[in-house]
Amino acid sequence: MTSRQNLRTSLVQTHLDWHAPDANRQRLAGLMAPLEGQTDLIVLPEMFTTGFTMSPEEVAEPMRGPTLAWLQTQAADLGAAICGSLAVEDEGYRNRFLFVSPDGEVQFYDKRHLFRMGDEHHHYAAGEQRDLFEYKGWRILPQVCYDLRFPVWCRNRDDYDLMLCVANWPAPRRHAWRTLLQARAIENQSYVIGVNRVGEDSKGLSYAGDSLLVDFKGEALLDGPAGEPYIKTGLLNAEALHQFRDKFPAWQDADAFELQKA
Incomplete structure (x- = not known):
């Protein structure tokens, strides 16, 4: 693994048009354009092309579909990694x-x-x-929305530095969302980023956003006004994370778990 460097990370909190991939991609391209050369990683919400839909047969794409091609173009043009989730058809829907x-x-x-x-x-x-990504020397654990409620699945086995959670998490449960993001950061001694949408979906569910960048002590470094779109960029300090883990090595006393299929 290459050595970690500080990582500029941008949170994109936005409303989503229902089942409208072209419109959502166009909006997101406009929102991200000012980030060219200004960030290393851009985080979008869960199902950012459609909203949280239970009709994947209508909107799911093949893995090598238009959204992946769009992401590759955007990432190259902006000079930054981009992440988020979408409905994909691959041995069923994912x-x-x-x-x-x-x-x-x-x-x-x-x-x-x-x-x-x-x-x-x-x-x-x-x-x-449970998959792990590597980018610019950072070990990253990806999670999607409801995954956040399961601490054993999220457990840091001394194998990640940053957890990314993308979501469509409704406003009535916003306290749980905010609390769990901070709890996962504290118990895993890692940075945690949660990016949620705002607005209302076709089922009438409202979303408050509450996208957060939380440090390894549970402190919110980025937080925005509830219910409003915003884009904010924060810095993940690799040396501060390393020093904190050395000074307070709670991770060395963690219990070992093995996850098995039922």
């Missing part, structure tokens, strides 16, 4: 987190915990493995 680097490299993770209260488990296939 809520797939894509991470695309400026050089076109693609890493992905399929959402493991499907939101049964929204019937997601009847429309999508669950991911079967």
Whole structure:
């Protein structure tokens, strides 16, 4: 693994047009354009092309579809990695987190915990493995929305420095969202970024956003006004993270777990 450097990371909190990939891609391209050369990583919400839909048969794309091509073009033009999830058709339908680097490299993770209260488990296939990404020397754990509620799945095995959670997390549960992001940062001694959408979807659910960048002590470094679109860029300090883990090595006393299929 290459040595870590400080990482400029941009959170894109936006509303999403329902089942309108072209419109969402066009809006996001405009929102991201000012970030050219100003950031290293751009984080978009869950299902950023469609909203959180239970009709993947209408909007899901093949893995090598138009959104992946768009992400590769945008990442190259902006000089930054871009990530977020979308509905993908691949041995069924997947809520797939894509991470695309400026050089076109693609890493992905399929959402493991499907939101049964929204019937997601009847429309999508669950991911079967915990994946890790590497970018600019940073070890990254990708998570999607409901995954955030499962601390064993999110457990840092001394194998990541940053957790990314992309979401469509409704406003009535915003306290849980904010609390869990901070809890995951504290217990795992890592940076945590959560990016959520705003606005209202076709089912009438409202979203408050509350996108956060949280440091390894649980302090919110970036936080925006609830319910409003925003783009903010924060700095992840590699040396500060390393020093804190050395000074307060709670990770050395963590219990070991093995995850097995039921």
